[in-house]
Amino acid sequence: MAERRTIEVGALARVEGQGALHLTLEGDRVVELRLEIYEPPRFFEGFLRGRAARELPDLMARICGICPVAYQMSAVHAVESIFDVTIDPAVRQLRRLFTCGEWIESHLLHMFFLAAPDYLGLDDGIAVAKLHPVQVERALRLRKLGHRILALLGGRPVNPVGACIGGFARAPTRSEMASLESELVHAAGEAEACLRWIASLPIPSRPQEIELVSLRHPHEYPMNEGRLVSTRGLDVAVSEFDSAFVESQVPHSTALHCRRRDGGAYLVGPLARLALNAEHLTPAASAALETLRPRLPSFDPAASVLARGIEVLYACEEALRIARSYEPPAAPAASWTPCAGVGHGATEAPRGLLYVRVETDAAGDVVAIRIVPPTAQNQARIEDDLRLLAPRVLALSHDEARRSCESAIRDYDPCISCSTHFLTLEIERRIRSED
């Protein structure tokens, strides 16, 4: 008789939001695996109905404290496609700058505070800082620059207030942008140093068969626009999201699972963006990528942390380019007239593709809205990853097995609050001999 074991961990730390993992094995065969997300639902898709489209940037931001810009921008683009708003090219650049700020702050938080402790066998970023003060202080300095970008365009990093349909409430002045530019001059060097240090840590490796999905734009690394593409040949417009993906509910999660139409799990996020858009990286980011081959681009979720490092470097260079070439727009926001219609918006949140579908009435009020966050899309993929990992952790002690599973989940930088929901990881291991 095969030995039956259940692995449980009390609570998954260092993720945004809370959930649980339940894993049962017979011998080395996984008989049950559930990534349990029981974050209480907040019903955004319910209470946003009847709100003015104008209000969406402020309200959508509240879905996630760590990637509010992506939520604002997906909704804004969906609404602008309905109202047929023409965006000033300078405003479009400011929106890219806004996203650069969010990528920098979110990725560095993950790299140094959520993931690095795993590679060093420590509990948290504060413990990392005690051993490696220079490294952590550098990351904090750079992260502060990310916040500085968000504050320039949005007033504050969490729930920024600057974005609106058509653009921004206010565009930075030339002198404000020049001051940011002076701070960005050394950012790429700092980002390179951050990446070099993270890459020197003992990061595990778990290459596997995965379909990677991201936006793809003909001329630039994707942020707010592009087509939905994958490493298995998917290539459709954002408005065709439903032709490629399907959401379903599972009993153990308050976040809907999103899969490909053929039932397969897929991965969104920095690993996917990099694999599908590496040719659009900036010079230093591109050179850094060369030094990381063959670990990147790859199909190894454990290498996601390195992809984040590349993207921080990219965002620093891109932000500097935008700051240098800045010409204030004629108006900070384009004017618009509400009308009835259906619009689709997709952005690349730090954690990956974020799709929003909005339907408005003639007054511009929201009739229906659907929000597909990156972590909802990665849930099924995380479960598949753990199914592959489980037999390999059997030989480890309980503590090591739990740490391996937790670390694998953290590779996805899951944001459970984002899914408007709660993740506590419980891996419990029980060894019960058969009677």
Add this chain to the structure above:
Amino acid sequence: MSTPGSAPRPRLAVHKFASCDGCQLQLLNLEDELLPLAERFEITHFLEASSRVLPGPWDVSLVEGSVTTAHDVERIGRIRDESALLIAIGACATAGGLQALRNRADVEAWKAHVYPQPRWLETLPTSTPISAHVKVDHEIQGCPVSGAQLLRVLLRLLLGTQPDLPGHSVCIECKRRGTICVLVTRRIPCLGPLTRAGCGALCPSIGRDCYGCFGPADDPNPEALALQLRMLGLPAADIARRFRGIYNAAAPFRRVAEALEREHG
């Protein structure tokens, strides 16, 4: 006052209920103060930041998020029992948050709208603040709370004094920074006259309306502002919707929204 090495540090916990994590993130966003703060307090429960999770009791518990499940009603009771000081942080913890919009809606219908299998969900019909369930020692307002205010409260606790957060409105902050009134000069429907200070008048400073994300100031007069907004030509339903925002369940905002909706029919 405790200094590192001279006395036991106060034990600090951060607990999460239904929320976006943004308020606890404000603690992690204190780049310059985070490491010194971790020297002054012993952080023994902060799941978003650390795998080191110790049992209570705690000298200070910061609580983020609103109560929306039966399980969370029990959990906040246990946290209260184990916390010498309990501080509710942010709009969700102090007023139920944006998600308190469910309190006047048919939640069962929303469940059915969002989820194919609504019966798999366990959720209460309401989103309520921490103070609706247990005694709360202090509240820090804001969506998100201001990092500076959070830090100030923690430092005053270390000094053994009471928090001293402002009760005045955003208008005072505009005057202090020299921002010209957007309501008076540009007829922008700003909620600043009612809203508690703390953000630094962010929205008016970029030429837009304050939307009340720090909740009602002390002694607000929402009826008077509603009248002003009517005089700008805004329909009653639109004004009501503005009060049904981040702090929709806060009594002064709820009261005026209900009155406007009655009028609108």
